[in-house]
Amino acid sequence: MVIDMSKCLEQQEKGKCKQCMDACHREHNVPNFGENIKEEMKWIWQESYEHVFPSQHNEFIAEEVKEKPFIALCNHCENPPCCRVCPTQSTWRREDGVVMMDLHRCIGCRFCMAACPFGSRSFNWGDPRKAPKELNPDFPTNMNYPTRSKGVVEKCNFCDERLGVGKIPACVEACQNIKVHALHFGDLNDPGSEIRKLLQSRYSVRRKAELGTEPKVYYLI
Amino acid sequence: MLERALKGSPGYWKLLISLLVVMSAGVICYLMQFSEGLKITGMSRDISWGLYIAQFTYLVGIAAGGVMVVLPYYIHDYKAFGRITILGEFLAIAAVIMCLLFIFVDIGNPVRMLNVILYPSPRSILFWDMIVLNGYLFLNIIVGWNVLAAERKGVQYKKWVKFLAYVSIPWAFSIHTVTAFLYAGIPGRHLWITAIMAARFLASAFAAGPALLLLLCLLVRKISNFDPGKEQLKTLAGIITYAMILNCFFLLLEIFTAFYSGIPEHQSSLVYLYAGLDGHARLVPWMWTSVFFCIAALVLLIIPALRRNETTLVLGCVSVFIGTWIDKGVGLVIGGFIPNPFHKVIEYMPTVPEIIICLAIWATGFFVLTILFKIAISIKEEVGVTSH
Numbered sequence: 001m002v003i004d005m006s007k008c009l010e011q012q013e014k015g016k017c018k019q020c021m022d023a024c025h026r027e028h029n030v031p032n033f034g035e036n037i038k039e040e041m042k043w044i045w046q047e048s049y050e051h052v053f054p055s056q057h058n059e060f061i062a063e064e065v066k067e068k069p070f071i072a073l074c075n076h077c078e079n080p081p082c083c084r085v086c087p088t089q090s091t092w093r094r095e096d097g098v099v100m101m102d103l104h105r106c107i108g109c110r111f112c113m114a115a116c117p118f119g120s121r122s123f124n125w126g127d128p129r130k131a132p133k134e135l136n137p138d139f140p141t142n143m144n145y146p147t148r149s150k151g152v153v154e155k156c157n158f159c160d161e162r163l164g165v166g167k168i169p170a171c172v173e174a175c176q177n178i179k180v181h182a183l184h185f186g187d188l189n190d191p192g193s194e195i196r197k198l199l200q201s202r203y204s205v206r207r208k209a210e211l212g213t214e215p216k217v218y219y220l221i
Numbered sequence: 222m223l224e225r226a227l228k229g230s231p232g233y234w235k236l237l238i239s240l241l242v243v244m245s246a247g248v249i250c251y252l253m254q255f256s257e258g259l260k261i262t263g264m265s266r267d268i269s270w271g272l273y274i275a276q277f278t279y280l281v282g283i284a285a286g287g288v289m290v291v292l293p294y295y296i297h298d299y300k301a302f303g304r305i306t307i308l309g310e311f312l313a314i315a316a317v318i319m320c321l322l323f324i325f326v327d328i329g330n331p332v333r334m335l336n337v338i339l340y341p342s343p344r345s346i347l348f349w350d351m352i353v354l355n356g357y358l359f360l361n362i363i364v365g366w367n368v369l370a371a372e373r374k375g376v377q378y379k380k381w382v383k384f385l386a387y388v389s390i391p392w393a394f395s396i397h398t399v400t401a402f403l404y405a406g407i408p409g410r411h412l413w414i415t416a417i418m419a420a421r422f423l424a425s426a427f428a429a430g431p432a433l434l435l436l437l438c439l440l441v442r443k444i445s446n447f448d449p450g451k452e453q454l455k456t457l458a459g460i461i462t463y464a465m466i467l468n469c470f471f472l473l474l475e476i477f478t479a480f481y482s483g484i485p486e487h488q489s490s491l492v493y494l495y496a497g498l499d500g501h502a503r504l505v506p507w508m509w510t511s512v513f514f515c516i517a518a519l520v521l522l523i524i525p526a527l528r529r530n531e532t533t534l535v536l537g538c539v540s541v542f543i544g545t546w547i548d549k550g551v552g553l554v555i556g557g558f559i560p561n562p563f564h565k566v567i568e569y570m571p572t573v574p575e576i577i578i579c580l581a582i583w584a585t586g587f588f589v590l591t592i593l594f595k596i597a598i599s600i601k602e603e604v605g606v607t608s609h
Contacts, residue, residue, distance in 0.1 A: 037265065037266075037267075037567065038263075038264075038265040038266075039260055040265075040266055041266075047563055050564075051563035051564060051565060052563065054563065054564035055486070081407060081408055081409075084344050084345070085344075085345050085346065085347065085406075085407070086345055087337050087342050087345040087347035087348045087351070088333075088336040088337055088339075088340045088342060089340050089342050090336075090340075105333070105336055105340065106329075106333070107328050107329065107330050107331075107333045107334060107337065108328055108329020108330040108333075109324075109328055109329070110269045110270060110327075110329065111347055113266070113269040114269060114270060114407060114410065114557075114558075115407050115408075115409075116409075116562070117409025117410075117562055118409075118562055119266070119267070119561055119562035119563055121266075122266055123259075123266060123269060123329065124258065124329070125258055125259050125260035125264070125265075126257060126258040126259075126260035127258060149330070150257075150260075150329070150330075151258055151259065151328075151329025151330040152329060152330060153329075208409065211409055212408065
């Protein structure tokens, strides 16, 4: 995935754009816990630049960049520490590069959460169906996607359920629907793909690339 | 031999019943956790392991520490420890049982627990930890039980028992090495990713395990006719002293590397633990309490006159236990999660049910320990190992 941050931030200037996040969380029945950060669940969300790229931060960085909300999600690493540590192979990397999660096998040991250097994994501390009703009036939002039981870890799956039927991930589609085109999804191994061309044409960064996990989410600056 | 656990003084029964009360309180809290989920604990997406895993880590050390009486006896033929190897082995059994219980209560989906065996994953350190911990438990049960049975009959234990005793020695090192690898192989958690982690774990284990054992020996001497022996206690005190010096030395090595190199990621967790970070300092009083007890332990143990004096030796061992418990049973695990991957400080505070479950597991360990020690001591009294 490639995230064109200049387009994304431009759209956010116009108003607090949350289209990709809403689309994802509705697609996957991710409950909203509001201010309760202890039980918070999220697959794709915003953090300020200094938190998404903590080692890039410097004291004279332009104020406008420092506080800017960047998009964070699972990086679908090529060398994922979460999969390495899982004692039940409940999370694994598919041949096409999507890091998957078997919600029916996970025992909830949370070793993957400790191992992920990106804080991309959420744990169902309680039953997601018991999430506050006032914040989740129409939960579950997608009857075609399972809700989870308590005690399992979950995260972004690059919409494998949509990829399987030839659709693009819900977040990317939501971004296209509002004609912003900040999110791009494609095959990094295909030199002719749109995202490879984007990466050729612009300067890109990845989160914590120095850890060697080979994140597959690129940020165009 | 088990029937010896059923005959005891009123004090013995009172102890068992009070432990059972704590255990039942824990069962009630656990049932609550089982139905509500881990949200009844203080853990969060940022501090995804808390007191449970921290206690587990500490107790692996207590279990491994038992080997410090087994090793000199079997490898160095240090006969004096023959008297107390059984106590070391039984302490290890109780500690491993606590470890397994702490893992169990930490699991979000305990009914799926067997998936670890159904889908064996040799790339996961947790898989290996399960193997070494269960293996160590069985080794200690088999060796301890057979050695004690032989002692009761007044015969030498069988050759295969001795073989298993030898196996249990490197095995004890393995349980704490593998447990350290749970932490030391994770990219992005800078407090944990240090090559010296396993060495630190072993040093604190070989200080804390024998310190607890020494305290238990003194207790046994006080309430029964079995005397673990003066020389045994003296040697044990020496072992604790060396291990505690190494433990503190290793901690200082970490601090040197983090602060002399000046790499911020390596410093931030330590800064959080000992000084507070971004205005958050919940663990600072705990960590300085740990420092205080570690220094007190070193003073009480290193000065020969204080080490030989039983009162100050007891104080020294208690200091070792508290100092290492805070360092490993609180600071190391929780500090590793702070700051989080976004370099934000989200703190952790265990809840009351979480603490009760922890206390109940400790009570379960002491329940098992009391029964095992009762059996061992009854037999020692019968065969007349009562005076030095």
